Each structure stands twice: as structure tokens, then as C-alpha cells.
Amino acid sequence: MTNLRFWLRWSWRDLRERWLQVAAIALIIALGTGTYAGLGSSMPWREQSYDTSYAQLNMYDMRVLFTNGSYVNGEELIAAVESIEHAGWIEAAEPRLIAPTLVDVSDGEDVLVPGRIMGVTISEDRSAVNGIHINAGRSLTAEDSGQPRAILEYNFAAYYDLPPQGTILISGGQALDYVGQGMTPEYFMVISDEIGFKEESDFAVVMLPLETAQTLTDHPEQVNDLVLTLADEADWETVRAEVEAAIAAHFRGTGVSFMHTEDDPAYTMLYGDLEGDDQIFKLIAYLFLAGAAFGTFNLSSRIVEAQRRQIGVGMALGLPRRLLAFRPLLVGAQIALLGVVFGVLIGVLISNLFGGMMRDLMPMPVFETPFQWGIFAQAAVLGIGLPLAATFYPVWRAVRVQPIDAIKTGHLIAKGGGLTSLLARVPLPGKSFTQMPLRNLLRAPRRTLLTLLGVAMAITTQIAMIGMLDTFNEVIDQGEQEFMQDSPDRMIVALNNFYPVNAEPVLAVEQAGPVAEAVPAIQLGGELLRGNDSVEISLELLDLDNPLWTPNLLEGRLESDGPGIIIAEKAADDLGVGVGDTITLKHPRREGMFAYHMVESEIEVIAIHANPLRYLSYMSRDQAGLMGLENMVNVLYLNPADGSTATDVKRVLFAQPGIASVREVGMFIRIFRDMMSLLVGFMSVVVIAVLALAFLIAFNSTSINVDERAREIATLFAFGVPVRTVTRMTMVENLITGILGTLIGIGLGLLSLQWMLDSRIETMLPDLSLSVVLSPLALALAILLGVVVVTLTPLLNLRKLTRMNLPSTLRVVE
Amino acid sequence: MIHLENISKRYQVGDVSVSALDNVSLTVEKGEFVVVLGPSGSGKTTMLNVIGALDVPTEGQVYINGDRLPLVSKQTDRFKFRRETVSFIFQSFNLFPSLTALENVQLVLDMADAPDAREKAIEVLNDVGLGERINHFPHELSGGEQQRVAIARALATGNPVLLADEPTGELDFRTGVQILDLLRRQAEAGKTVLVVTHNREISRVADRVVELSSGHIISDGAPRGGKVSIAELSW
Structure with a gap:
């Protein structure tokens, strides 16, 4: 190891000799690491953004809801709460008046939706509990108290692209001037009681001064909701019991229920999403990395085998095994490194795409997307570690043979042992040249398995992704059919x-x-x-x-x-x-x-x-x-x-x-379909990456096959077998690999999908009855990707075949 | 049968032009058993490749049975020529490792869409003495047996010209002699056989020996000391 430059130079020649395959594998690794880093970055971004946003606006620690139709005097309520034994644990308390309403923002097109008016205290320390982040326009001030002025919830306003300020109508034909658009923690994701998620298209929240709300609802000085923030040392249960007792004592017969921060639907959904999404993103990234590992294993095995005689010569010259192993390992390490460099670029691209998509689709008061060094470092370690690990086995295998075997001609030819021997003797129908593609696959079952598993990984990812869309679409269709029936x-x-x-x-x-x-x-x-x-x-x-x-x-x-x-x-x-x-x-x-x-x-x-x-x-x-x-x-x-x-x-x-x-009734379905469009946007990025992955794996394995069988192909040419026939034989070989890989991919994809749905159902969508559905389109795409693309890939090698130097190829000893 | 007219073949190696064949002319008649002899780098394999349309001469023409060999213009014609006129036998056999001896031979018959391909392949393998080994894979055969499969494959095509490049190069003496005998019998049966070798001893059994050196034919005629029988060979 005295001269690293010598070994590096030698390994670069190896890389240059197979530069196209090296580039393809590097891209495969890049897709794996890039997907891991890109998707992985979105998790900490979201978590940090949620934490900061909720903290900045002082999300309540406790919410007291009065039973539907119950109202109490606001000042008396505060007095009752302040009278509890542990009043010192309460940092801030804000009584609110919340009432359902209709909101009309029609301006050219009809936008008439249900919503909620939320009367809140307007004071200097407005942000004490559940503050309002102003996205556009201005905030409410003390001068607005009692006036018909409001803040319109931002998600709704953004959905309909409303101006920063304007006039709306609410139930009873009451006009309100909204002076700004804003976000408040309970509506970081708009959820009403009726549907349960992302309802910004059909649910408008109007935040207005408490006095204004009391006037509009004809409940002067009354409230029906209370939010509290508690000190760090506070015992939630103790405060709850004391507040409940105080309300029972002061407002006899009035029913109340309590909510923790974690009971808030938007809070639960946003944070609950993180875990489920993280699992899915990781699964996708691992599938990509698995494909990359298979691909690298395939290439490194074949590079090592191609160097077998050189390794034998090295042995004959007395070189130690570690030195013999160093060159192919150096090649593997450099391919992995190249892949990781590309991967970082792809990761930055994917994470930027996702970051932008998330800012648009899940707006938060604070949404920052700093570069995730930790995630990218993990991706780099995986990107280098997995492919490098994949090169160890073939290298270890190569340096363990006896020098005489390594140098001997025909060492690579399938020997009569184990599965290879058994498979070689499987009787096949048809003429000898029609049997040849299958025979080629059977004589090297390990390589065949690796290639088709590489294809299978790509199909698995595609099936899992598109299958999820199909499954949700099926549920929506079922729901639509049931909701609509004969009176749509x-x-x-x-x-x-x-x-x-x-x-x-x-x-x-x-x-x-x-x-x-x-x-x-x-x-x-x-x-x-x-x-x-x-x-x-x-x-x-x-x-x-x-x-x-x-x-x-x-x-x-x-x-x-x-x-x-x-x-x-x-x-x-x-x-x-x-x-x-x-x-x-x-x-x-x-x-x-x-x-x-x-x-x-x-x-x-x-x-x-x-x-x-x-x-x-x-x-x-x-x-x-x-x-x-x-x-x-x-x-x-x-x-x-x-x-x-x-x-x-x-x-x-x-x-x-x-x-x-x-x-x-159709609105329910529209909200479901709106949610689906989020998934479709996300999936489309992944599906493009999957297409690229499947193509690269197919191209690489075909290209390697052509290199490896160059002498056989040259022999066929020497006997006058035309290029088109040889290409057809390679295509048949790929067709078989593609079919098997696709079948395995579909099977694994369905299993992955089931796993994702199971893990998601329990966390994010417990109310949906989901069972795996795969549309004909998803199957057609899998066949297109895994069978058609893989089968057609040999056409890319036509130039290589037609330019083959027959005399030198025929004389090459393996 | 085979006529080379002023054939030259030059390779460009970096900035240097290397001449493998230099203005070579040669005629080989039908049924002749010709050995092309020469040291390494003399151009003998290049000559064989040019005759077999595996390689294209830089200058000159090749005629087979009076027809000019398609050289550069149409690759498909050269494929057809190889399929129908010449058959190769290589030093390292170049058998298809995933096919048995029978399938290796049957392959070329299947390619030509020959009827009763399997029966014909068995017949040819019997002819080369491998009737008992037809279902063995190449790695299960000895070097001599593999070369006999390669010869059987070449014979099965029924093509009139056999081109053998160092066919005994990887074989021991005893096996090499068997292979030579097999090839000579093909010439006796009417095929034109060209054997390329650097082994002067082998040339003693040929009808004619063409000796090359540095891309030139330096001699062309009967073996020195006269043609001998295979039994008299030793190396």
C-alpha cells in the first residue's frame, strides 16, 4: 500500500473501461441516497416548523369546551378559574365565543361555505394564548373591539386566492370587513367536526373581537370556550379537576369537557402525520438503496470476475490477498463515492422540491428548510457503506481461489455444482437458440437473481406508491357511491x-x-x-x-x-x-x-x-x-x-x-379528492425517480451482460448470426428477467403497501376502511417499466454490437 | 475457390500505422488442406479473418468461388457469407457454455432452419467421435473433446470452407493429432481447409504450406521435406 497513487491510477483505468456502467451505478446509488436525504430532510423541517409555530403562537395547554348550547358570562368564568387552589399554575386564560356560521366571499364565483366565528380577546398581550399570525393585511387592535372587523383564516383565503383585505358576509347577512388574513394554532390544518381533515376549501374560520362575536350571536358578555396555558410545573390533571369543580360550582348544570394540546385535531394530525410519513419515506428510500445495493453488487461481482486472471497473476507473483483485494474495493469505494456526490445533488433537488411543495400545501407561520447535515451524512454513510459492503463478497470470493484456478481458462464457466448444475439440466422446449436466453439465465442463477431483484425493487416502489393512490381512490369512489346514491x-x-x-x-x-x-x-x-x-x-x-x-x-x-x-x-x-x-x-x-x-x-x-x-x-x-x-x-x-x-x-x-x-353532499368527496391531489403531487416525484431507477438497473445489467458474453456474441457473429438475432436473444433474456422481476416486484409492492396502510391506518386515518387495491393502470405501468423497458433496453447496445471488433473479441481469453 | 488479390491490412495504433498484411495475393483451390505458418505477429490470423469476412482489408479484394466478397458496404452480406460459406474453428473453442455439446452443434443448424437439426447434430458428433458425450456441457469435456465439438459445429453448417485458427494450440500432442486428422479428412471429403498455426510440425501434413513473415508471404508450396502422414508427426 506504499503507493496509493499507483492503485488509484489503476482503479481509474478500471472505472474508465466501464465508465457507462459505472455512471449508471453511480446514478442508481445517487437516486437511493438522494431519495433518502431528500425525503428524510422533510421530517425535521416539518417537526421544527411545527414546534416553532406552536410555541410562537402559544398553543393552549388546556381547552375547556362548554356543551353545545351552553353559554356563561365571560368575566365570571375568568373569576371562577382564578379562584382555584392552583391558580398560580395558570399562566394565561382566555375566554372565547365560538359559533357556527356561513361565510359568503362570493366575488365573481360563488363561494358560500360553512365556517366558524371565533370571538377572541383583543389586548396588548393578545398572543398570550393561541395567538394569530398575520399572513397578510393587519392584526386586530383594541379599536376594532365591537366593530364588524375580523381576521380571515389564511388557509381558506389562500385556497380561494382572496385579497389581503375585503368584505365578507356571515349568517344573517351580516357584513364583516376582514382587515387581514391569519393563522391560529387550532387551524394550522383546517379541520371541522364534520369531515376531519384539510377542509380549507369548504370551511372558513373568522377571528373577530370577542365583543363583536357576542353582538353578532346575540350572546352579550357570554362565552362558551376557554383556553389556558399552564406553567411548566403545573399538573394538568389537578388543574382540570379544579377548573371543572369551579365551573360546576359557579355555573350549575353546565356541562364541560377538556382537551389537551394533543387532543387538538390539527395538532394530532400534523404531528401524527410525521411519524407515518417518516415510515413511508424511509421505506421508499430503503427500497431505492436496496436497488442500488443489488446493482452495485452485480457490477462489482462482474468487475472482479473480469479481473480474475489478473488476480491469479497477482497471486502467482506473491502479492498478499489484502493487496489483491484493494484494487476492486477501491473501484467499489469510488463508485459509491461518485454515487454519493450525485446523491447529494439529487437530495438537494428532491428536498427543494418537497420543501417548496410543503410550504405551499402545508403553510405554517414558520416554515424553514435548513440543510439537514445529519440526514445527508446518514445518506452518505448508507450510500457509501451499502455498495461497498456489496463489493466485499465478490472480492472475498475472488481472492480465496487457488492461483492456478484463477489463471485457468474457463474458470468462469458454470461448474457442475449445486443449483447451477441442477438448473442447467432442466429440459427446455424449442430450438437450441430459442433455449439460449433461458439457459444463460439458468447457468448463473446468482447473477440472474440479483438482476431481477434490482428490477423488482424498482417495481416494488412503484406498486407501493401507485397502489396507495389506487387504494385511496377506491375508498373515495366507495364513499361517493354511498353518499350520492340516487340523490346526488x-x-x-x-x-x-x-x-x-x-x-x-x-x-x-x-x-x-x-x-x-x-x-x-x-x-x-x-x-x-x-x-x-x-x-x-x-x-x-x-x-x-x-x-x-x-x-x-x-x-x-x-x-x-x-x-x-x-x-x-x-x-x-x-x-x-x-x-x-x-x-x-x-x-x-x-x-x-x-x-x-x-x-x-x-x-x-x-x-x-x-x-x-x-x-x-x-x-x-x-x-x-x-x-x-x-x-x-x-x-x-x-x-x-x-x-x-x-x-x-x-x-x-x-x-x-x-x-x-x-x-x-358532493363537497365531502371534493375534500377527499383535494387531499388525494397532495398525494399525487408527492407520488409523481417518486414515480419519476422509480422510472429512472428501473431503467438504469435494466440498462446496466444488459450492458454488463453484453460485455460478459462478448466472446459468445462474437462467436455467433462469426457463424453468421445477424445482429438482430443476437439482440432478439438478449431481449428475450431481458424479457424473462423483466417478467420475473416484475412479478416479484408486484408481490413485494403489495406487501409494502399493506404494511404502509396498516401503519398509517392506526396513526393517521383510523376512520378509513382501507384494503389494498391495485388498478389496471398501476399494473400496466409496472409491466411497462419492468417488462417493456427492461426488454427494450438491449436496443441501446445495438451500436456496441455492430461496432464489435470480432477478431480481437474472439481471441480474448474471457 | 479462395482468391486474395493484393490484400493489405493496416492497423492504427495511436499515431503509428502497423501493417499486418502487405500486398498479399493467394489462391486456394477446393479440397485443399492448407496450413498458414508463421510466427506471432506475422499476419496469419489477420489473413484468416479477412478470408472469413471477420475483418476488412485496407486494400485489395477477396474472391470466393469467383464472387467478390462484400467488404465494407453491407454488413448483412458479410453475415450471410459467414453463415453460408465459411465455418470457424478457434484456438479456445468458443463453445457456448450454457449449451450441451449437442445443443452447441444443433444451434447452427437451427439458425439455418435445417430440418431434423437434432438428428444431424448427433450424426456429426458421432462422426467426430463424441457420440457418447453429446449431453455434456463444455466444462464437463476435455480440451480435445471441446475442440471436436467446435469442429462438429463447423462441419454441421455444411459450409465449403473451414477456417481453423491454432486449433491445436491448447491441446496436448495426442489430442492435437486427432484434431488434425479430423480436419484433414474434411479436406479429403472435398472441403477447403485453412489451418493457421505457428507449429511447423503441423505443416508437414498439409497439401500446401503458406509461410508468412511480417505481413508478407515468404514461401508457398508443399511442406519442406514432403508431406507426411499424421502418424509421423511429433512435437
């Missing part, structure tokens, strides 16, 4: 409270001009319990013989003698119940005008519905007595009258008091 124009009107069926707001809906027919219903939150398992649900009580819509059933019946519930198949599976079983339903029960308590009732599962959404459950409105809501209603389903549009309905109902939201 159906609309849902949510009232701002429970009303008797003959109350003014209900009659106003039923008798509105653009409404053909309306069906009253009740919508409640609840929980299904069975043993230690529980599933949160959205429970609808409706007339199960109504003409507009009833759930399709997979099994069971709509009618029941006693209390009966219709639940989703996934809820039934998760709870281990079936039709006829009894289950515990935890639900609110109305006690008094504005007070509700959560109670538990035993109830029979009478049917399983066909919607893939787990949280949807249905009961007959006849059972409303169980909730203390006989003849009450808070939701109506309706069909627009002939000649009327959804917008007509919205405009008419918008002007009515008591209406919280009016939505088309």
Missing part, C-alpha cells in the same frame, strides 16, 4: 342549535322556495365502547324510511324493535361486534335548555352500512328520546327544487337565522 344533488343544512321540528328555522328550511323536500335529522358526536376498545363516531338520527337518503346496508336491517344502531364495517371489525350484538354507546343527553351530559346506553347493532368511513353511524330518529331530543332537530337533508341550484338554496337559507351551514 342532496344538501345538508346544519342548524346552529337543536330546535323543535316545528321551530322557525326548521320551517324556514322546509318551506324555502328553492327546496323541493327536506328531511329532519339529528347529528351528534359519540363513542362506541366494547371492552377496552372504543371508536369515536358521528351519530345521525334520521327517519329510516325517508325518501331522500338512507344508508345502504351490507347486512342487517333498518327496522328495530328497541334501540338499534347501524355502524360501519370497520367500526364493527375494530370493536369485534356483529349484527345482533349489543354495544355501549356513549352519547350526550340533553338535561335542561342548554345543558348536556354524556351518558352510556346499551344498544343493539342492527346493521352494517356500506360507507368505508368508520365514524359514520346511524339510528332511527324514533330513538331520539335516548338523547333527550324527542322531536328535536339540528340537521336537515334536502333536495333543491327543479330549476334551483345549490347556490340558490344557500343564498336563501343564508339569510335565515339559525342556519349554521349549508353544504352539498
Whole structure:
């Protein structure tokens, strides 16, 4: 090892001799390391951005929610909270008034969506709890208190590309000037109670001074929500118990529930996403790296084998084995290093793409994308380590043979041992030259396996990625079919409270001009319990013989003698119940005008519905007595009258008091499809990388095959076999490799997909019933990639074949 | 049968032009057993490659059966020529390692779409004395057996010209003699056989010896001391 420059120079000649294959392998490694580094960087970016954003705006530590319809005096509430024993643990407390509304921002196009007004305290230390980050326009000041001025939630405003300031209308036709657009922690991701994720297209939050909100909702000085930040030393449970007791003492009969930071839907979803995404990103990156490792192993094995005689000569000259191994290892290390250099560039490219995409799709008050040295260092270690490790085995194997064997002609030819011998004797149909491609594959099963595993890795990644899209699309299609049924124009009107069926707001809906027919219903939150398992649900009580819509059933019946519930198949599976079983339903029960308590009732599962959404459950409105809501209603389903549009309905109902939201059923599907577009954007980047990976692996293995069989090919040429026939034989060989690799890839891809869905279902989308679906398009793409591209790759070697120097190739001893 | 007219072949090695054949003319008749003799670098393999259309001369023409050999213009014609006119036998056999002896021979018959390819291949292998080894892979055969498979493969084509480049180069004396005998019998059967070798002893069994040195033919005629039988050879 005295002269490193000598060895480096020699290894560079080796690299130059196979520069095209070296470049291809370096690119494969680069794709692996680049994907790892690029995707991996997005995790710390997101986590740091979330942490900073939540900290900067003082996300609440505790939220106190008053039961629907309950209001208390704001000043008295603060006094009650400040009276608790451990009041010193409370750093800040802010009473709020939150109410459902409709928001009309129509300006040319109709944008009329449900939303929420959120009355917040305007003071100098406004950012004490759940501050507002101003993205555009200005913030609210003390002068705005009591005035019809507001801040419009940024995600909604950005979705519709609204100007920084403007005028909107809310329920009751009230005009509000929004002076700016902003973000607040609870809506870093817009989630309403109705759908559950990314609803910026259909849910508008309007933040306004508390006094203004109280005036607009006709609840002067009242609030129905409280957020607190606690000192580091505070014991959350102790504070909760004391606050609960204080509220019970001060506001008798008023029900409250408590939320931790981690219970906040946006918080949970954003942080929950991180873990699931990290697993998926890592799986993708590992698949790429595995492909790279197989590819490098293939190339290094063949470089070592090509140097076999030289190694033998070295042995004969008495060179120590470590020195003999040094040259091929140096080659492997340099290929890996080259790959990592490319990989860093690809990583920077991918991470920039993702960073930009995330800033646009998941805006946060703070979103910084610093270069992730740690992640890139990990990628570099993997990028160098894996390919280098892949070169050790062939090198170790090569330096262990006896010098005489290494020098002997024909050493490379398959010997009669083990699997090779067995496979070589497999009788094959057809003429000898038609058998040749398969024979070539069988005589070197290890190499064949490595090549097809390389192809399989690319297909695995592609199937896993596109299969995920297919699976989600299938769920959306199922949901759409179930939601729409025979009344696709159906609309849902949510009232701002429970009303008797003959109350003014209900009659106003039923008798509105653009409404053909309306069906009253009740919508409640609840929980299904069975043993230690529980599933949160959205429970609808409706007339199960109504003409507009009833759930399709997979099994069971709509009618029941006693209390009966219709639940989703996934809820039934998760709870281990079936039709006829009894289950515990935890639900609110109305006690008094504005007070509700959560109670538990035993109830029979009478049917399983066909919607893939787990949280949807249905009961007959006849059972409303169980909730203390006989003849009450808070939701109506309706069909627009002939000649009327959804917008007509919205405009008419918008002007009515008591209406919280009016939505088309199709909107639910649109929100799902919007979410899918995020995935599609992400997948498209990965699919391009996968295409490149599969092509490079196929090209490299073909190119290596041509080099390795140069003498055989030259012999065929010497006997007058045309180039096209030889190319066809290579293509058949690739076709077989491609088919096998694709089949393995599809199998592994489906397994990876199942694993991803299983890990995701439990963390991110527990309410979706997902089962692996693969579209014909995904299969066609896999075949295109794994079979067609791989089969056609030999055409790229045509020039090499036609320019082959026959005399010298025929005389070369291996 | 074979006529070389003023053939020259020059290679460019860096800035230097190396002449492998220099204005060589030669005629070989049908059924002749010709040994091309010369030391390493004398141009004998280049001559064989030019005759077999594996290589293209820099100058001059090659005629086979009076037809001018397509040289540069149409590669497909040269493939056709090799498929239908000449057959090669190489020093290092160049058998297809993934095919058995039978399949190696059958391959060229299949390529020509010959009927009863398998039966014909077996017949030829029997002719070269390998009837018992037809299902063995190359690595299971001795060097001599592999070369006999290579000869069988060349014979199976039925092409009139056999071009053998150092066919005994990797074989021991006893095996080498068997191979020579086999080749000479082909000439006796009417094929034109050109054997390239640096082994002067081998040239003693030829009808004619063409000796090359530095790209020139320095002698052309009967073996020195007269033609001998194979039994009289020793090396």
C-alpha cells in the first residue's frame, strides 16, 4: 500500500473501461441516497416548523369546551378559574365565543361555505394564548373591539386566492370587513367536526373581537370556550379537576369537557402525520438503496470476475490477498463515492422540491428548510457503506481461489455444482437458440437473481406508491357511491342549535322556495365502547324510511324493535361486534335548555352500512328520546327544487337565522379528492425517480451482460448470426428477467403497501376502511417499466454490437 | 475457390500505422488442406479473418468461388457469407457454455432452419467421435473433446470452407493429432481447409504450406521435406 497513487491510477483505468456502467451505478446509488436525504430532510423541517409555530403562537395547554348550547358570562368564568387552589399554575386564560356560521366571499364565483366565528380577546398581550399570525393585511387592535372587523383564516383565503383585505358576509347577512388574513394554532390544518381533515376549501374560520362575536350571536358578555396555558410545573390533571369543580360550582348544570394540546385535531394530525410519513419515506428510500445495493453488487461481482486472471497473476507473483483485494474495493469505494456526490445533488433537488411543495400545501407561520447535515451524512454513510459492503463478497470470493484456478481458462464457466448444475439440466422446449436466453439465465442463477431483484425493487416502489393512490381512490369512489346514491344533488343544512321540528328555522328550511323536500335529522358526536376498545363516531338520527337518503346496508336491517344502531364495517371489525350484538354507546343527553351530559346506553347493532368511513353511524330518529331530543332537530337533508341550484338554496337559507351551514353532499368527496391531489403531487416525484431507477438497473445489467458474453456474441457473429438475432436473444433474456422481476416486484409492492396502510391506518386515518387495491393502470405501468423497458433496453447496445471488433473479441481469453 | 488479390491490412495504433498484411495475393483451390505458418505477429490470423469476412482489408479484394466478397458496404452480406460459406474453428473453442455439446452443434443448424437439426447434430458428433458425450456441457469435456465439438459445429453448417485458427494450440500432442486428422479428412471429403498455426510440425501434413513473415508471404508450396502422414508427426 506504499503507493496509493499507483492503485488509484489503476482503479481509474478500471472505472474508465466501464465508465457507462459505472455512471449508471453511480446514478442508481445517487437516486437511493438522494431519495433518502431528500425525503428524510422533510421530517425535521416539518417537526421544527411545527414546534416553532406552536410555541410562537402559544398553543393552549388546556381547552375547556362548554356543551353545545351552553353559554356563561365571560368575566365570571375568568373569576371562577382564578379562584382555584392552583391558580398560580395558570399562566394565561382566555375566554372565547365560538359559533357556527356561513361565510359568503362570493366575488365573481360563488363561494358560500360553512365556517366558524371565533370571538377572541383583543389586548396588548393578545398572543398570550393561541395567538394569530398575520399572513397578510393587519392584526386586530383594541379599536376594532365591537366593530364588524375580523381576521380571515389564511388557509381558506389562500385556497380561494382572496385579497389581503375585503368584505365578507356571515349568517344573517351580516357584513364583516376582514382587515387581514391569519393563522391560529387550532387551524394550522383546517379541520371541522364534520369531515376531519384539510377542509380549507369548504370551511372558513373568522377571528373577530370577542365583543363583536357576542353582538353578532346575540350572546352579550357570554362565552362558551376557554383556553389556558399552564406553567411548566403545573399538573394538568389537578388543574382540570379544579377548573371543572369551579365551573360546576359557579355555573350549575353546565356541562364541560377538556382537551389537551394533543387532543387538538390539527395538532394530532400534523404531528401524527410525521411519524407515518417518516415510515413511508424511509421505506421508499430503503427500497431505492436496496436497488442500488443489488446493482452495485452485480457490477462489482462482474468487475472482479473480469479481473480474475489478473488476480491469479497477482497471486502467482506473491502479492498478499489484502493487496489483491484493494484494487476492486477501491473501484467499489469510488463508485459509491461518485454515487454519493450525485446523491447529494439529487437530495438537494428532491428536498427543494418537497420543501417548496410543503410550504405551499402545508403553510405554517414558520416554515424553514435548513440543510439537514445529519440526514445527508446518514445518506452518505448508507450510500457509501451499502455498495461497498456489496463489493466485499465478490472480492472475498475472488481472492480465496487457488492461483492456478484463477489463471485457468474457463474458470468462469458454470461448474457442475449445486443449483447451477441442477438448473442447467432442466429440459427446455424449442430450438437450441430459442433455449439460449433461458439457459444463460439458468447457468448463473446468482447473477440472474440479483438482476431481477434490482428490477423488482424498482417495481416494488412503484406498486407501493401507485397502489396507495389506487387504494385511496377506491375508498373515495366507495364513499361517493354511498353518499350520492340516487340523490346526488342532496344538501345538508346544519342548524346552529337543536330546535323543535316545528321551530322557525326548521320551517324556514322546509318551506324555502328553492327546496323541493327536506328531511329532519339529528347529528351528534359519540363513542362506541366494547371492552377496552372504543371508536369515536358521528351519530345521525334520521327517519329510516325517508325518501331522500338512507344508508345502504351490507347486512342487517333498518327496522328495530328497541334501540338499534347501524355502524360501519370497520367500526364493527375494530370493536369485534356483529349484527345482533349489543354495544355501549356513549352519547350526550340533553338535561335542561342548554345543558348536556354524556351518558352510556346499551344498544343493539342492527346493521352494517356500506360507507368505508368508520365514524359514520346511524339510528332511527324514533330513538331520539335516548338523547333527550324527542322531536328535536339540528340537521336537515334536502333536495333543491327543479330549476334551483345549490347556490340558490344557500343564498336563501343564508339569510335565515339559525342556519349554521349549508353544504352539498358532493363537497365531502371534493375534500377527499383535494387531499388525494397532495398525494399525487408527492407520488409523481417518486414515480419519476422509480422510472429512472428501473431503467438504469435494466440498462446496466444488459450492458454488463453484453460485455460478459462478448466472446459468445462474437462467436455467433462469426457463424453468421445477424445482429438482430443476437439482440432478439438478449431481449428475450431481458424479457424473462423483466417478467420475473416484475412479478416479484408486484408481490413485494403489495406487501409494502399493506404494511404502509396498516401503519398509517392506526396513526393517521383510523376512520378509513382501507384494503389494498391495485388498478389496471398501476399494473400496466409496472409491466411497462419492468417488462417493456427492461426488454427494450438491449436496443441501446445495438451500436456496441455492430461496432464489435470480432477478431480481437474472439481471441480474448474471457 | 479462395482468391486474395493484393490484400493489405493496416492497423492504427495511436499515431503509428502497423501493417499486418502487405500486398498479399493467394489462391486456394477446393479440397485443399492448407496450413498458414508463421510466427506471432506475422499476419496469419489477420489473413484468416479477412478470408472469413471477420475483418476488412485496407486494400485489395477477396474472391470466393469467383464472387467478390462484400467488404465494407453491407454488413448483412458479410453475415450471410459467414453463415453460408465459411465455418470457424478457434484456438479456445468458443463453445457456448450454457449449451450441451449437442445443443452447441444443433444451434447452427437451427439458425439455418435445417430440418431434423437434432438428428444431424448427433450424426456429426458421432462422426467426430463424441457420440457418447453429446449431453455434456463444455466444462464437463476435455480440451480435445471441446475442440471436436467446435469442429462438429463447423462441419454441421455444411459450409465449403473451414477456417481453423491454432486449433491445436491448447491441446496436448495426442489430442492435437486427432484434431488434425479430423480436419484433414474434411479436406479429403472435398472441403477447403485453412489451418493457421505457428507449429511447423503441423505443416508437414498439409497439401500446401503458406509461410508468412511480417505481413508478407515468404514461401508457398508443399511442406519442406514432403508431406507426411499424421502418424509421423511429433512435437
